[in-house]
Amino acid sequence: MVKFNTICRTGQERSTNADITKVYRNPNPKVHPLAHAREYQRALVATKVEKIYAQPFLGALNGHSDGVSCIEACRFNLSKLVSGSYDGEIRIWDIPSRKTLIQLNAHQQMVKGVSFSRDGMRIVSSGEDKTINLYDFPQLLEQSNNTFQEPLMCYLSKGTLGNVDHNYQLPQFATAGQVVQVWDYERPKAIMKFQWGVDSVSCVKYSPADTNLICGTSMDRCIILYDVRAESAIHKVAMLNKSQCLAWNPIEPLNIVIGNDDSNCYTYDIRKMELPTMIHKDHISAVMSVAFSSSGREFVSGSFDRTIRIFPFNKGFSREVYHGQRMQQVNSVSFSGDAQFVYSGSNDMNIRIWKVNASQKVGIINQRESNATNYRHALKEKFKYNQEIKRIAKHRHLPKYLMNKKKQRQEMKESKNRKLKNAELNNPGQYEAPKPEKQQRIEQFIQ
Amino acid sequence: MAKDKILSAKLKQQELKSKSTQLKTQKIAQLLEPQFQQSVEIDDERPLLKISNFKDYLPEENVQNIINLKLRQGPYKLSVTPQTTYLVGESGHIAAFNWRHKQLECEFDVKEKCYDIISIAQRNFAVAQKSCIFIYDPKGVEVHKIRECKQATKLEYLPYHFLLAALNQNGQLTYQDITQGKIISTYRTTPSGLCLKQNPNNAILGIGDQMGVVRMYAPNTGTSLTSMLCHKGGVMSMTFSRDGNHLITSGSEGTVKVWDLRTQKLQSQIGVNATNLALSDKGILAAGRGTDIIMWKNCLIGDLKTPYLRYKASSMICDIDFIKHEDYLAMSTFNTYEQTVVPESGEPFYDTYEQPELQNKKQRLETNVRQLIEKLPPESISLQSYRIGTIDRTSKVIIEKEQKKQIEEQATKKIRKQKKKMRGRNKIGKREKLKELERDQKQQVKWQEMLSDALRVKRAEKEKKKIETKLLDRLEQMSSKEFIRVVS
Numbered sequence: 001m002v003k004f005n006t007i008c009r010t011g012q013e014r015s016t017n018a019d020i021t022k023v024y025r026n027p028n029p030k031v032h033p034l035a036h037a038r039e040y041q042r043a044l045v046a047t048k049v050e051k052i053y054a055q056p057f058l059g060a061l062n063g064h065s066d067g068v069s070c071i072e073a074c075r076f077n078l079s080k081l082v083s084g085s086y087d088g089e090i091r092i093w094d095i096p097s098r099k100t101l102i103q104l105n106a107h108q109q110m111v112k113g114v115s116f117s118r119d120g121m122r123i124v125s126s127g128e129d130k131t132i133n134l135y136d137f138p139q140l141l142e143q144s145n146n147t148f149q150e151p152l153m154c155y156l157s158k159g160t161l162g163n164v165d166h167n168y169q170l171p172q173f174a175t176a177g178q179v180v181q182v183w184d185y186e187r188p189k190a191i192m193k194f195q196w197g198v199d200s201v202s203c204v205k206y207s208p209a210d211t212n213l214i215c216g217t218s219m220d221r222c223i224i225l226y227d228v229r230a231e232s233a234i235h236k237v238a239m240l241n242k243s244q245c246l247a248w249n250p251i252e253p254l255n256i257v258i259g260n261d262d263s264n265c266y267t268y269d270i271r272k273m274e275l276p277t278m279i280h281k282d283h284i285s286a287v288m289s290v291a292f293s294s295s296g297r298e299f300v301s302g303s304f305d306r307t308i309r310i311f312p313f314n315k316g317f318s319r320e321v322y323h324g325q326r327m328q329q330v331n332s333v334s335f336s337g338d339a340q341f342v343y344s345g346s347n348d349m350n351i352r353i354w355k356v357n358a359s360q361k362v363g364i365i366n367q368r369e370s371n372a373t374n375y376r377h378a379l380k381e382k383f384k385y386n387q388e389i390k391r392i393a394k395h396r397h398l399p400k401y402l403m404n405k406k407k408q409r410q411e412m413k414e415s416k417n418r419k420l421k422n423a424e425l426n427n428p429g430q431y432e433a434p435k436p437e438k439q440q441r442i443e444q445f446i447q
Numbered sequence: 448m449a450k451d452k453i454l455s456a457k458l459k460q461q462e463l464k465s466k467s468t469q470l471k472t473q474k475i476a477q478l479l480e481p482q483f484q485q486s487v488e489i490d491d492e493r494p495l496l497k498i499s500n501f502k503d504y505l506p507e508e509n510v511q512n513i514i515n516l517k518l519r520q521g522p523y524k525l526s527v528t529p530q531t532t533y534l535v536g537e538s539g540h541i542a543a544f545n546w547r548h549k550q551l552e553c554e555f556d557v558k559e560k561c562y563d564i565i566s567i568a569q570r571n572f573a574v575a576q577k578s579c580i581f582i583y584d585p586k587g588v589e590v591h592k593i594r595e596c597k598q599a600t601k602l603e604y605l606p607y608h609f610l611l612a613a614l615n616q617n618g619q620l621t622y623q624d625i626t627q628g629k630i631i632s633t634y635r636t637t638p639s640g641l642c643l644k645q646n647p648n649n650a651i652l653g654i655g656d657q658m659g660v661v662r663m664y665a666p667n668t669g670t671s672l673t674s675m676l677c678h679k680g681g682v683m684s685m686t687f688s689r690d691g692n693h694l695i696t697s698g699s700e701g702t703v704k705v706w707d708l709r710t711q712k713l714q715s716q717i718g719v720n721a722t723n724l725a726l727s728d729k730g731i732l733a734a735g736r737g738t739d740i741i742m743w744k745n746c747l748i749g750d751l752k753t754p755y756l757r758y759k760a761s762s763m764i765c766d767i768d769f770i771k772h773e774d775y776l777a778m779s780t781f782n783t784y785e786q787t788v789v790p791e792s793g794e795p796f797y798d799t800y801e802q803p804e805l806q807n808k809k810q811r812l813e814t815n816v817r818q819l820i821e822k823l824p825p826e827s828i829s830l831q832s833y834r835i836g837t838i839d840r841t842s843k844v845i846i847e848k849e850q851k852k853q854i855e856e857q858a859t860k861k862i863r864k865q866k867k868k869m870r871g872r873n874k875i876g877k878r879e880k881l882k883e884l885e886r887d888q889k890q891q892v893k894w895q896e897m898l899s900d901a902l903r904v905k906r907a908e909k910e911k912k913k914i915e916t917k918l919l920d921r922l923e924q925m926s927s928k929e930f931i932r933v934v935s
Contacts, residue, residue: 003504009508033689034650037823047818
């Protein structure tokens, strides 16, 4: 008896045309020759294609007649954005249609800060004319045709005002300025005042976890942490340069990021403010504004050198840089609620909308597409330390003036280091070892 | 130092991750493996079987694919894919037909001597003819004429690099990129090359010559990468196993040897005279000699003592090849094309994305584009193909040396032009003086010329006068009678 079991392939296996064709896979490496080289080639192609599809700029909201000084995206509603400008005008935008919903002549002078309440019902704005306006958001939307809308409440401050930030839970808000003041909706005067030192505070932010903590950056180059219950400040750190802006990490609320005038961003742990935990270096001019994404993993910073940069929360260098030919100094930045878009308000009277992942498709992504993008992402991650691929992935175009400035700075830094080295070599024992950089930036820590 | 530590820790993590995922996928693949096993069960203890004996016991589809076609005269060369076979006869007869669906795709006569045929990407095929290499359409339309390779006798195609390699009778090996039409490299190999075969795992070409030496070539280097002395006589034919670890060669002194390529040592040998060799997916070796083919099983693992099958063709065998992922052996002889069943020779489980011939039309269109995008650069061909994308573990000393070399090379390129230094040397007074000098010089030249002209004129006049006076003197000397004679 002879019995044979051989391969018989008949061809088409599907019963009708509507059926899908069956796909056979064999993971045996003998069936896949040159697997390493092909995978590497696929990774190379994936990085190149990512660069080809990197089109981060989506659109601009124009309408302001003077530079935009502050913006904030609504946490409750993804499509609303409020912005204040140098001529005292506040506009509320509908982002999908790129149109102004409500236009308000809020202040006589520059609008210093705007803030949404966390439930999206109220808007607070502070102006250089020492007034704070409180608006009712739903009411504004109802009467959107009327440009002469009255605020719900108007508070007068004795000293000059800076930023305003709304409390996460209570109907209260805090303002920066000559003194840090905490206001309540009901009271016409501030219910609490903090002062440490003579100088004014430029930016105040509430902690997202503990609503009794406020952190502020002051004009005497300090970062101060206040406690509302104790009605006093806890401690402060004096740095070498003045800080302009502040943001709390929403997922790790013990960390804050501040943007400094020496073009760096510093991450501090509020429990231990003697040293910064991380220095984020990549900007070339003063950092005007910082904002965290709701994932807590990235933050965006807009600076005086007309660029915005997206930093990962734990790395020292930026992941992405966005710049526009017509974008002037960026005054304020904000993340959208779903952490997919970044808004930047700048001196050229425009608010620009950017994508967070420059090569991501905006729209509905079906299953096969997302599988393919995940595969490509995994390939890029696997080969990201390879020289050729790293060079392509790292490359970002910068405008000429920025490139020149950057090179200049690098040269200066290198020459400094070289001189230190030479001095040490030639005069051994006379020079102390230089302090670690994190220590260098801090002047003193005061309880 | 701290940076290196972090980076090395990350790289270690990555390696561990990839290893663990490999193990996982292997486990899953084992569980999900389709349960098909080819087998031959024979009750009697007959060690040698002739294929003609067991035709009745085969399933019908296999019997349908046993082909015996009569062709015109002339030794025929062969190239088979899982769908079509391409035949070329030395007389110039070219034919392509789909053996699965029994359809003729194209057949034509070139009226020129043809040496070899090979199938190329997207169902085209290349024929090495006497004048040059031609590339034809699936329908038989001539698409390209490659003039750069003259009188090529052997062709080989590297599918993932889109490279067509052609070997000359003089030993000239040319690599041509099919997508761009550019010649990547040509160089001379041995002058007596007998056979050309590709290592499918590496994309390295092996050339066996009449001295019995097998040399490995890559497009980058002009010389051979390695060479092995395989036989006492010439190397008649050779094949590589599909994982690139074994090489099987047959010599003209009558031996067939199995070599382990990782150690470059002989594994086993048998005293059989074979002019053609073919190795199937699963390791069945077929050796053709005259009209007979002997097949051995497990030649890579075990020894070649007991043959597995025998086959007798109708005339002298010119070329044999196993069909991938099928249990068939195709051969082209002097005047026939034959195809027989060899059980347990093909790999039953194929990967759809690796075999465009076994895909349907839509899938094939996609793979055409994807293959082009993922075309590998020819510089990446090397003996150790698994090293691409891995960490370079050469010692620091060697890396520093190479970097120094690079810097030196760059420095020699950047030879700056020396600028003409004019600082403090361009004063107005000096410039005017120079101008005056020039003017004077010009004037002098002029005057000299004038002088010389005048002198010339004077001299000419002087000479004239001299001649005149001479004549007059002569006339005076001459007598009157002579004068009269002269005048009249």
